[in-house]
Amino acid sequence: xxxxxxxxxxxxxxxxxxxxxxxxxxxxxxxxxxxxxxxxxxxxxxxxxxxxxxxxxxxxxxxxxxxxxxxxxxxxxxxxxxxxxxxxxxxxxxxxxxxxxxxxxxxxxxxxxxxxxxxxxxxxxxxxxxxxxxxxxxxxxxxxxxxxxxxxxxxxxxxxxxxxxxxxxxxxxxxxxxxxxxxxxxxxxxxxxxxxxxxxxxxxxxxxxxxxxxxxxxxxxxxxxxxxxxxxxxxxxxxxxxxxxxxxxxxxxxxxxxxxxxxxxxxxxxxxxxxxxxxxxxxxxxxxxxxxxxxxxxxxxxxxxxxxxxxxxxxxxxxxxxxxxxxxxxxxxxxxxxxxxxxxxxxxxxxxxxxxxxxxxxxxxxxxxxxxxxxxxxxxxxxxxxxxxxxxxxxxxxxxxxxxxxxxxxxxxxxxxxxxxxxxxxxxxxxxxxxxxxxxxxxxxxxxxxxxxxxxxxxxxxxxxxxxxxxxxxxxxxxxxxxxxxxxxxxxxxxxxxxxxxxxxxxxxxxxxxxxxxxxxxxxxxxxxxxxxxxxxxxxxxxxxxxxxxxxxxxxxxxxxxxxxxxxxxxxxxxxxxxxxxxxxxxxxxxxxxxxxxxxxxxxxxxxxxxxxxxxxxxxxxxxxxxxxxxxxxxxxxxxxxxxxxxxxxxx
Amino acid sequence: xxxxxxxxxxxxxxxxxxxxxxxxxxxxxxxxxxxxxxxxxxxxxxxxxxxxxxxxxxxxxxxxxxxxxxxxxxxxxxxxxxxxxxxxxxxxxxxxxxxxxxxxxxxxxxxxxxxxxxxxxxxxxxxxxxxxxxxxxxxxxxxxxxxxxxxxxxxxxxxxxxxxxxxxxxxxxxxxxxxxxxxxxxxxxxxxxxxxxxxxxxxxxxxxxxxxxxxxxxxxxxxxxxxxxxxxxxxxxxxxxxxxxxxxxxxxxxxxxxxxxxxxxxxxxxxxxxxxxxxxxxxxxxxxxxxxxxxxx
Numbered sequence: 036x037x038x039x040x041x042x043x044x045x046x047x048x049x050x051x052x053x054x055x056x057x058x059x060x061x062x063x064x065x066x067x068x069x070x071x072x073x074x075x076x077x078x079x080x081x082x083x084x085x086x087x088x089x090x091x092x093x094x095x096x097x098x099x100x101x102x103x104x105x106x107x108x109x110x111x112x113x114x115x116x117x118x119x120x121x122x123x124x125x126x127x128x129x130x131x132x133x134x135x136x137x138x139x140x141x142x143x144x145x146x147x148x149x150x151x152x153x154x155x156x157x158x159x160x161x162x163x164x165x166x167x168x169x170x171x172x173x174x175x176x177x178x179x180x181x182x183x184x185x186x187x188x189x190x191x192x193x194x195x196x197x198x199x200x201x202x203x204x205x206x207x208x209x210x211x212x213x214x215x216x217x218x219x220x221x222x223x224x225x226x227x228x229x230x231x232x233x234x235x236x237x238x239x240x241x242x243x244x245x246x247x248x249x250x251x252x253x254x255x256x257x258x259x260x261x262x263x264x265x266x267x268x269x270x271x272x273x274x275x276x277x278x279x280x281x282x283x284x285x286x287x288x289x290x291x292x293x294x295x296x297x298x299x300x301x302x303x304x305x306x307x308x309x310x311x312x313x314x315x316x317x318x319x320x321x322x323x324x325x326x327x328x329x330x331x332x333x334x335x336x337x338x339x340x341x342x343x344x345x346x347x348x349x350x351x352x353x354x355x356x357x358x359x360x361x362x363x364x365x366x367x368x369x370x371x372x373x374x375x376x377x378x379x380x381x382x383x384x385x386x387x388x389x390x391x392x393x394x395x396x397x398x399x400x401x402x403x404x405x406x407x408x409x410x411x412x413x414x415x416x417x418x419x420x421x422x423x424x425x426x427x428x429x430x431x432x433x434x435x436x437x438x439x440x441x442x443x444x445x446x447x448x449x450x451x452x453x454x455x456x457x458x459x460x461x462x463x464x465x466x467x468x469x470x471x472x473x474x475x476x477x478x479x480x481x482x483x484x485x486x487x488x489x490x491x492x493x494x495x496x497x498x499x500x501x502x503x504x505x506x507x508x509x510x511x512x513x514x515x516x517x518x519x520x521x522x523x524x525x526x527x528x529x530x531x532x533x534x535x536x537x538x539x540x541x542x543x544x545x546x547x548x549x550x551x552x553x554x555x556x557x558x559x560x561x562x563x564x565x566x567x568x569x570x571x572x573x574x575x576x577x578x579x580x581x582x583x584x585x586x587x588x589x590x591x592x593x594x595x596x597x598x599x600x601x602x603x604x605x606x607x608x609x610x611x612x613x614x615x616x617x618x619x620x621x622x623x624x625x626x627x628x629x630x631x632x633x634x635x636x637x638x639x640x641x642x643x644x645x646x647x648x649x650x651x652x653x654x655x656x657x658x659x660x661x662x663x664x665x666x667x668x669x670x671x672x673x674x675x676x677x678x679x680x681x682x683x684x685x686x687x
Numbered sequence: 688x689x690x691x692x693x694x695x696x697x698x699x700x701x702x703x704x705x706x707x708x709x710x711x712x713x714x715x716x717x718x719x720x721x722x723x724x725x726x727x728x729x730x731x732x733x734x735x736x737x738x739x740x741x742x743x744x745x746x747x748x749x750x751x752x753x754x755x756x757x758x759x760x761x762x763x764x765x766x767x768x769x770x771x772x773x774x775x776x777x778x779x780x781x782x783x784x785x786x787x788x789x790x791x792x793x794x795x796x797x798x799x800x801x802x803x804x805x806x807x808x809x810x811x812x813x814x815x816x817x818x819x820x821x822x823x824x825x826x827x828x829x830x831x832x833x834x835x836x837x838x839x840x841x842x843x844x845x846x847x848x849x850x851x852x853x854x855x856x857x858x859x860x861x862x863x864x865x866x867x868x869x870x871x872x873x874x875x876x877x878x879x880x881x882x883x884x885x886x887x888x889x890x891x892x893x894x895x896x897x898x899x900x901x902x903x904x905x906x907x908x909x910x911x912x913x914x915x916x917x918x919x920x921x922x923x924x925x926x927x928x929x930x931x932x933x934x935x936x937x938x939x940x941x942x943x944x945x946x947x948x949x950x951x952x953x954x955x956x957x958x959x960x961x962x963x964x965x966x967x968x969x970x971x972x973x974x975x976x977x978x979x980x981x982x983x984x
Contacts (some may be wrong), residue, residue: 069914077783078877079920081941090929676842
């Protein structure tokens with residue numbers, strides 16, 4: 036009983052002051068009540084039993100009338116005060132003073148078509164149903180995905196769903212809600228999503244912050260009941276030489292009797308039949324007829340199949356020649372010449388631009404334009420280099436070589452400042468051979484099978500942090516250091532002209548430097564070339580003092596890029612990027628693979644902490660029940676009964 | 688209460704000023720001075736008068752009718768004193784009075800004394816019977832002044848108490864009456880109409896001319912009030928609590944119905960029935976009773 040009473044609440048408790056009227060009713064009743072007069076009378080013969088009964092009935096009627104009037108007043112007060120059971124998750128929405136904030140997941144996966152309607156449109160319909168039951172005084176703010184702010188909705192009912200590519204902006208919406216709800220007395224947050232795994236994980240990470248707001252959060256899932264999807268993903272870089280490859284994935288349903296078409300430019304180049312069982316992938320490769328297609332052309336691979344989520348059935352590509360990499364070797368230029376020579380010797384087409392810079396000559400432009408930075412035999416400090424490694428290590432390949440002789444060696448100092456223990460200088464008089472334990476690993480794949488017995492390491496530093504890549508004797512020659520802030524390859528000995536080792540004098544040196552450099556580039560080698568719709572990319576004109584314009588394939592200007600560090604293309608397709616100096620390149624923008632995955636997950640809802648989770652149908656039923664608010668119904672019934680009692684019992 | 692207080696001049700003077708004596712047809716032993724209203728059974732023939740419709744057929748002089756073919760009634764002049772009985776109800780219900788000054792019993796015994804005084808003045812023999820559930824005092828009719836004193840003395844000492852058995856008491860008085868005469872019954876008649884009718888019928892059987900005077904308190908005639916009542920029956924001591932509206936409705940209806948039945952009984956038994964209220968001046972009520980009786984004869 037106590038829990039029941041404690042669950043009751045009022046939307047407008049100010050109306051409870053009207054309870055004073057019950058006191059007025061009581062006062063009037065008792066004030067007007069006639070005092071019983073004691074009187075002797077000649078005879079009671081004329082007062083039959085019926086008279087006494089009638090009198091008693093009259094008193095009872097007056098009592099009932101009093102009760103019905105009190106009930107009438109109380110019920111009216113309760114109706115105006117908005118009595119409700121506060122335990123219901125949706126009940127708070129009926130509060131005339133509440134404010135509703137809504138976020139409909141704009142992910143392209145919400146375009147999933149089921150029963151003739153997309154998940155997104157279902158979400159908008161549900162939101163419309165929810166908005167329709169709100170009292171007219173409640174303001175509804177919807178999250179505008181373009182401006183990243185909540186905007187006041189002027190219209191009732193369902194809106195048109197518009198999906199967008201790119202990562203979820205749930206965090207942005209939550210931040211906006213938290214900021215807005217700080218000034219709203221009774222703010223409610225409704226989020227409707229299909230809860231893809233990534234979205235659910237994002238929500239889980241944000242749920243604690245939402246709980247702290249003490250506001251009602253209603254999560255509504257519009258996850259498809261039996262999701263299936265087929266997708267096309269163009270793999271690798273498409274070149275005239277290698278042709279175009281695409282991976283066709285069947286998720287949730289078999290793919291049979293379907294075709295994949297290759298279109299380059301406006302020409303339909305080929306078609307292949309595809310059979311793929313549920314959960315499997317098939318790779319399709321089209322050779323490019325070089326006589327017809329020239330480098331710089333664009334194209335697409337399109338899957339011809341029935342699909343509830345068709346946006347990912349096209350993979351775009353731009354035919355490009357393989358781009359050369361720029362290497363910047365920082366340190367003693369005389370000692371480092373051999374490194375540049377080794378790279379040029381190893382792959383002149385790949386390592387197209389290798390430059391040597393002393394530490395004091397470094398500029399941001401030098402570093403920004405480099406794909407790989409090798410720090411070797413650099414004595415001294417460089418704040419530019421240090422901040423570059425700390426801030427951009429994940430984007431670029433970085434190799435740091437520790438020098439045994441050098442005083443104030445940059446590498447040793449950098450390790451110390453980054454929180455690593457200082458490695459001690461070690462010497463082996465006879466020297467130690469590099470040990471290649473696994474030539475099939477990612478690092479050594481393709482490494483020539485040559486002997487390393489002539490290579491000798493005499494001086495080195497130990498211990499060094501990171502995962503060993505190459506060992507020499509009982510110490511690591513090269514390690515891979517990776518933490519949230521830093522990512523680089525660390526060598527325990529210098530690799531230029533040095534008396535610490537004889538690497539550059541052996542046949543081991545060239546492939547060693549080449550493979551190590553390629554390994555250092557590996558983390559960013561591909562992301563640089565692949566554009567995903569809705570995902571930010573590094574502005575190719577950033578730091579170049581040039582600008583550019585992006586056009587779609589119909590030569591319509593999409594956006595102008597100048598000095599901003601990051602840029603974004605909203606939709607997949609083929610775009611032309613023209614720089615201010617007149618150079619033009621083609622960009623193929625694809626759908627991010629995560630967005631095509633049909634993997635959903637229910638978010639972890641903190642129990643009874645103001646966050647509620649509903650399936651779509653469940654919510655619609657709740658809305659229906661809320662429309663027929665049981666409390667409201669009972670109050671109106673009681674009001675009707677009280678009015679009837681008043682009409683029946685009242686006697687002038 | 689002394690004689691004077693009961694028979695206060697301001698009560699009796701109006702009756703005299705209205706020339707009661709001059710208008711009365713029979714005056715007992717001092718016949719001729721006044722015409723008494725209490726006549727109708729004397730032996731000395733006075734004159735004929737035309738028969739009026741509604742009069743008892745027994746009054747028609749059939750011999751004259753046979754001779755002249757006219758319906759006439761013989762009027763007699765009294766030769767002897769009339770024997771009158773005053774029956775007064777002294778039950779507890781008569782003790783009711785909504786105003787502090789006069790209860791029904793006070794009013795009734797004042798009337799009784801007045802009647803006795805009038806009758807004695809007319810040299811008529813007057814007797815008294817005071818009753819409640821039984822007869823408490825019976826004085827056989829006499830026409831002396833001592834009788835008047837006795838009557839008044841009895842009236843003074845009587846107190847309103849006990850339950851009413853009006854019908855039985857009248858019945859008992861009727862059994863004691865030997866000769867024809869006049870009976871003045873002063874009561875509130877709060878007994879069952881059947882009992883009352885039985886008693887009155889018995890009186891009629893004893894050839895009594897009956898004047899029934901129902902004494903009522905003004906509140907009994909119009910029972911009303913604003914407050915709820917806790918009512919106590921003066922006779923039985925029974926108590927009820929009732930709201931004013933219901934009380935008024937039931938009492939007024941019951942009282943009116945009871946009096947209607949009494950009137951019906953009176954009509955059937957050829958009894959003069961008059962209702963007087965304690966708020967009414969004595970001379971008014973006396974005159975009303977006397978005037979009514981005079982019209983009838």
